[in-house]
Amino acid sequence: MTLLSQQISGFIENSSWIRKMFEAGIAMKKQYGADAVCDFSLGNPDVPAPAQVGDILHELADSAQEPFAFGYMPNGGFPWARQIIADLVAKEQGVDVSADDCLISCGAAGAMNAFFRAVTEPGDEVVGVAPYFVEYGFYTSNHQVSFKAAMSKPDTFELDVDAIAAAMTPKTRAVIINSPNNPTGTVYGRQEIEALAALLDAKSREYGRPVFLVSDEPYRFLAFDGVEVPSVLPLYDYAVVLSSFSKNLSLAGERVGYVCLSPRMPDRGRLMAGLMLTNRILGFVNPPVIGQHLLKAALHAQVDAGIYEKRRNVMARVLRDAGYDFLMPKGAFYFFPKAPGGDDVAFCQRLMEEKILAVPGSGFGGPGHFRLTFCVGEDVIERAAEGFRRARG
Template sequence: STAYVEALRDALIPRHELWFAYTMNDPAAREAAASSLRRLVNLPFEADDIHLTTGGFAAIALALKAVADPGDEVVYSLPPWFLYESLVLEAGLVPVKVTIDPATFDLDLDAIAAAITPRTRIVILCTPNNPTGRVYPAATLQRLAAVLDEASARTGRRIYIVSDEPYNRIVYDGAAFRSPLEFYPHAFLAYSYGKTLLAPGQRIGYLALPPAMPSREEMRDAIRTLQFATGFLFPNAVLQYALPRLEELRFDIDLFQRKRNLMVDALREIGYRVSRSEGTFYLFPESPIGDDEAFVRILAERGILVMPGRIFETPGYFRISLTATLETIEASLPGFAAAFAAAAA
């Protein structure tokens, strides 16, 4: 947007001789992020709880390394964001994958509880979820907190949540987003600005600590040390200076809700089985044939590019992104109908 470009252009203008020097956690940027997060999550975050990173990738990597030792286990649900496994393995940790409720796309808390062992150190959540669009309700998050408290007491070792929340401002139908940090203080919040600003190439995000986290000051120190030790995981100076203005920009919920409704209603009329996503800008329909990769190729032949469910370790589905224009989405509908007919033939 023009406002986005103007914010970056203004931040490029030096205010002093050290404007382009090493910049670690610019105070104004941290305060802007903390203020925004306080309004969203209704927890009293302080500026020092915000650790600015080069996007959500780095925030998750920092959280993994801050509390887990090599060989520890990390539990997450399928379908996941497709780079969780790479981040877990790079940290020397062991991925443990569990299924979800296929009817609701909600967490399967019994499966999570059954997967916990004495080596479990972290549970990764993504809400609103990529790729399903599910927003985990408060009741689910409360029950998960109870599961993790009980398991931590039983194993004698605290289990942490890493809450991956790059879409926490993208929630539809007037729903209120609830973060796992509201229910469980042994948690990290990983955020990326790339989704709400639709600018993923400009790498800026943060790792936030909840105000009630035990030993919070020690954890702040550990994360600061890791940001240097892992290769200076701070955003470039210009993005940090621009952040207060970037926080003022708003994602067009109404437009994306219109795009979601248009696509869901049209796909259902064609015959697809698809849930109406509660958040994110994705849909995760079932493939009309078992081989989702083959169906993705059928769509591609008609000029429609989507991602197969196998990328998300969930064969039989495919992911649609609604970041195209409304006109492009409307123009794609005959292609979706033709692909469905071809698959049924």
């Protein structure tokens, strides 16, 4: 087997459980019919985008023949679009942010890859909090950087700062947090983040180079029951916020996101220049033209979060009636129940026999659990109730 074949085989063997179950769902729907399968595998928002999205698309169609309507731009996006992002982040984070602190990229995934390419060297390490979004490991390995998981606190999924400290070494270049969290639905509290910031500040001094705090925030808009999603930029000089508009504007396929640097970060202009370069040389070149115009029209609108809250309550009732052990999600659109019997892969197989698609927690570094997304209709959740009962036994 050639080296290329070995690399490809490795990627296939370690491919995302999310995608495996999503593709299994496609096959099952062909076999049994879409209405017979309850697919809770992929966090693909089904709530329609705000009306402003359709309006601006009509306007763009009318202007499509203008010179350079869809031409190149600065690698970080149109200056006016970067200013829009700066205004948004300033409001959310409670700090003064300028357009020069923000770069728009091809989704939060593109922004994260550009960031790691700019700040890491082969052999560096990045620490993430488990359970975690599985793609983080691939994003770091793209740049020959190791991903290390530090477990959150059992049962509550709160940050375990001691576990993060134990995972860090002088090779650690960044720590990633994701709140509201995919897959657990937890929201890290302000005191937890302050404790993490204090740890990273101490480790940065010890290592003689900054350890970045990367906050991945695509679900910031979706917190329930009045729960606050704390801001990270005011709490740590080397904090970085990444996000996208896949969830709050239902634009997952448009691939538009951003990275914003803390205005307190020393020499941040140099880092931003590096991000401009890496955004280009990784092949993104510049963010989508249409996506930036959509932001201009719809940024201050968003999908109806109340729809997700109703679905959360329906799924909680269905799971509770079927006898599952779970934490009520504080944000995002996922449940992460315990797998009856403890073997999450085997239990997800039992669910498949009931034509229910879920993702094993092992795929997120959280074995013994399984993930359910509730970005599906209430009718789908209700229809799955009997299958959940039978699978549990």
